[in-house]
Amino acid sequence: MKKRKIKLAVLVENMATGRGIRGEHGLSYWIQVEDRSILFDAGQSDVLLHNANILGVPWDEVEAIALSHGHYDHTGGLAFLPGITVHAHPAAWSPHCARGRGRLSFIGSPLSKAEIEGRGASVIESEEPTELLPGVWLSGQIPRPHSFEDPTFCRDFYLDLPGRPPDPIQDDQALFIESQQGLIVVLGCAHSGLLNTLELARSFDSKIFALVGGLHLIGAPPERLGKTLSFLEKAEISRLVAGHCTGWKACHLLEEAFAERFSIMHAGQILSF
Numbered sequence: 001m002k003k004r005k006i007k008l009a010v011l012v013e014n015m016a017t018g019r020g021i022r023g024e025h026g027l028s029y030w031i032q033v034e035d036r037s038i039l040f041d042a043g044q045s046d047v048l049l050h051n052a053n054i055l056g057v058p059w060d061e062v063e064a065i066a067l068s069h070g071h072y073d074h075t076g077g078l079a080f081l082p083g084i085t086v087h088a089h090p091a092a093w094s095p096h097c098a099r100g101r102g103r104l105s106f107i108g109s110p111l112s113k114a115e116i117e118g119r120g121a122s123v124i125e126s127e128e129p130t131e132l133l134p135g136v137w138l139s140g141q142i143p144r145p146h147s148f149e150d151p152t153f154c155r156d157f158y159l160d161l162p163g164r165p166p167d168p169i170q171d172d173q174a175l176f177i178e179s180q181q182g183l184i185v186v187l188g189c190a191h192s193g194l195l196n197t198l199e200l201a202r203s204f205d206s207k208i209f210a211l212v213g214g215l216h217l218i219g220a221p222p223e224r225l226g227k228t229l230s231f232l233e234k235a236e237i238s239r240l241v242a243g244h245c246t247g248w249k250a251c252h253l254l255e256e257a258f259a260e261r262f263s264i265m266h267a268g269q270i271l272s273f
């Protein structure tokens with residue numbers, strides 16, 4: 001494969017760096033490959049528009065948005081993007097709920113699929129991998145052979161407010177970008193588990209070059225942290241940019257293991273590959 005110009009701007013992240021850039025619990029990325037671009041996730045509000053304007057993102061060239069999953073901190077910004085094509089897993093619109101701080105609350109998309117379509121957007125649903133741009137794949141549903149990566153390890157997720165059916169967050173997907181150096185894996189919250197996600201990534205390219213996003217290791221027990229860390233070390237990843245739901249403890253361990261190959265993600269950051 002010939003070298004391609006790949007650029008990723010972090011539009012929404014819990015932390016922010018740069019004049020006027022705002023932070024917000026959530027994620028959104030603008031991804032440009034050569035002269036074409038898409039969004040991955042929407043954050044939870046108009047912060048993505050605010051930060052994108054400061055960073056000079058050319059909105060009229062953005063072809064579509066893909067969603068990593070249906071939680072509000074990845075979908076809420078859709079209310080500020082009328083008319084854009086939305087790619088998602090069909091379960092993204094499920095009534096996602098979670099128990100936290102002693103109470104059960106709705107944490108799904110503030111807009112339903114019908115409301116998004118009513119605002120002029122077309123919604124394309126698939127459980128299979130979708131090539132959004134040449135060599136840029138929305139992963140499709142992620143198989144979970146590593147059963148120790150239980151999505152409910154940190155919090156109880158349910159599919160209704162009475163808190164009955166557990167929510168496996170089947171809609172969780174990652175973005176895979178093919179590059180000359182290997183695959184760039186971009187994560188939302190990695191609810192499917194990091195090992196599970198990277199196993200699927202390897203079916204696209206056996207060499208994983210970079211890992212960017214929320215690793216969802218916040219509150220992970222030491223055993224899970226240890227298994228994840230040794231998997232990542234063996235995978236010989238050259239660049240690791242982590243944030244959102246990764247957690248400070250995991251970030252600290254990753255920095256020790258990866259040294260200068262590791263960095264913390266923040267809104268306003270522009271990565272070039």
Ligand SMILES: [Fe+2]
Nearest residue numbers: 069071189191
């Ligand atoms: Fe999430």
Ligand SMILES: [Fe+2]
Nearest residue numbers: 071073189245
């Ligand atoms: Fe999240």
